[in-house]
Amino acid sequence: RKEVEQDPGPFNVPEGATVAFNCTYSNSASQSFFWYRQDCRKEPKLLMSVYSSGNEDGRFTAQLNRASQYISLLIRDSKLSDSATYLCVVILDTGRRALTFGSGTRLQVQP
Amino acid sequence: EAGVAQSPRYKIIEKRQSVAFWCNPISGHATLYWYQQILGQGPKLLIQFQNNGVVDDSQLPKDRFSAERLKGVDSTLKIQPAKLEDSAVYLCASSLEVLRTEIKNTEAFFGQGTRLTVV
Numbered sequence: 001r002k003e004v005e006q007d008p009g010p011f012n013v014p015e016g017a018t019v020a021f022n023c024t025y026s027n028s029a030s031q032s033f034f035w036y037r038q039d040c041r042k043e044p045k046l047l048m049s050v051y052s053s054g055n056e057d058g059r060f061t062a063q064l065n066r067a068s069q070y071i072s073l074l075i076r077d078s079k080l081s082d083s084a085t086y087l088c089v090v091i092l093d094t095g096r097r098a099l100t101f102g103s104g105t106r107l108q109v110q111p
Numbered sequence: 112e113a114g115v116a117q118s119p120r121y122k123i124i125e126k127r128q129s130v131a132f133w134c135n136p137i138s139g140h141a142t143l144y145w146y147q148q149i150l151g152q153g154p155k156l157l158i159q160f161q162n163n164g165v166v167d168d169s170q171l172p173k174d175r176f177s178a179e180r181l182k183g184v185d186s187t188l189k190i191q192p193a194k195l196e197d198s199a200v201y202l203c204a205s206s207l208e209v210l211r212t213e214i215k216n217t218e219a220f221f222g223q224g225t226r227l228t229v230v
Contacts, residue, residue, distance in 0.1 A: 004153075032217060043202060043221035044154065087153055091217060098144055098167055099204075099219055101153035 001026050006088050006102035014110055017078045021105045023071040023088030032091040033064055035073050038104065039084045047073075047086070078109045113137065115222035117203050123228045129191035132225045136184070136205030142166075144219065145178055145188050146202040154202055160186065193229045200224040 006023045013019050025033075033050035048055065050062040050071055061074040071088055088102035116135040124130050136143050141162050146154035157176065159167040162183040171178070175194070180186040190197055204219040 006153075008151075043223055045221070046218050097217075098156045098159045099154075099217070100156070101146075103151075103153045 002102075003027060003092060003100050004088055004090050004102040006105050008103055008105060010106040010108050012108045012110060013078055015078055015080060017109075018074065018076045019078055019107060020075075021073045021086055021088075021107075023073075023102055025069050025071070025088075025090045025092075027090075027092045028066075028069060030069075030090045030092050033062075033071050034089040034099070035060075035062060035071075036087040036089050036101070037084045038087055044087055044101075075107075078107075080109050080111060083107055083109045115203055115205055115220055117201075117222035117225055119225055120223065121226045121228075123230060124193055126195055126229050127192040129189065130193055130227065131187055131189045132201050132203075132227075134186045134188070134203030134222060136186070136203070137220055140205035140207055140220075141183070142206045142219075143180055143186050144202075144204040144206075145186070146204065148200045148202055148224070150199070157188070157201075190227075193227075195229050198227055198229045200226050 004025050035047040036044040037047045038044040048057050048062050050064045052064050054063045059076045063072045085104040085106045087104045089099045092100055118133050143160045145157040147157050148154040157171045158178045160180040163180045176190055178188045202221050202224045204221045206219045
C-alpha cells in the first residue's frame with residue numbers, strides 16, 4: 001500500500017465550480033500534512049498546511065480526519081488559474097522527517 | 112530573497128554514462144532534500160541532509176546514486192552509471208529546519224529541477 005494515496009484525476013470542471021480532492025495516508029502516527037500545487041513543468045509550491053481543526057485560505061479549505069487518516073482540499077469558485085496538479089504531502093512519524101508526496105491530482109478548469 | 116538554485120536545467124546522456132547535478136539551497140536553510148519525479152508521479156525522496164549530515168538515504172539506489180553536501184551548503188547528486196529508468200526531473204528543496212522531536216519550519220522550497228533524459 002502506498003504511504004500517501006490520491007485519485008490521479010483528471011478533474012475537468014467549469015469555471016465557478018466547487019471541486020474536492022481527497023487523500024489517504026497509511027501511517028497513523030503521521031504528524032504534519034500539507035497541500036502543494038505543481039503547475040505543468042514547474043516545481044511544487046506550498047499551497048497550505050492542514051490542521052486538525054481545519055483551515056481556510058480564501059477559496060481553499062483543507063480538512064484533516066485523523067481517525068480515518070484522510071485529508072481533503074476543497075476549492076470553491078474555481079478559476080482558470082487553478083488548473084494544476086495538487087499534491088497531498090505528509091510528514092511520516094517514522095524517524096524520517098522528509099515530505100512524502102502523493103502522486104497528485106490533476107485539475108483542469110475550463111471556460 | 113533568492114530561491115533554490117539548480118543546474119543544469121536539462122541534460123541528455125546515453126545509458127551507462129555519468130551525470131552530476133548541483134543545488135544551492137536558500138541561505139540559512141539547514142535541511143536539503145533531493146527528490147526524483149518521474150512523469151505522472153509525485154516527487155520521491157532520494158536523500159535528506161541536515162546541515163552536512165545525512166538524515167535519510169533509505170530510498171537512494173546506492174549502487175549508482177551518490178550525494179554529498181559540502182560544508183552544509185551546496186549539494187551535488189551523481190548518477191553513475193545511468194539507466195534508462197533514471198529519466199526524470201531531479202528536484203532539490205530546502206527548508207529552515209526539521210528537528211527530530213519537533214516539526215518546525217517545514218515548508219520546503221523547491222528549485223526548478225534538472226530534467227534528465229537517458230537515451
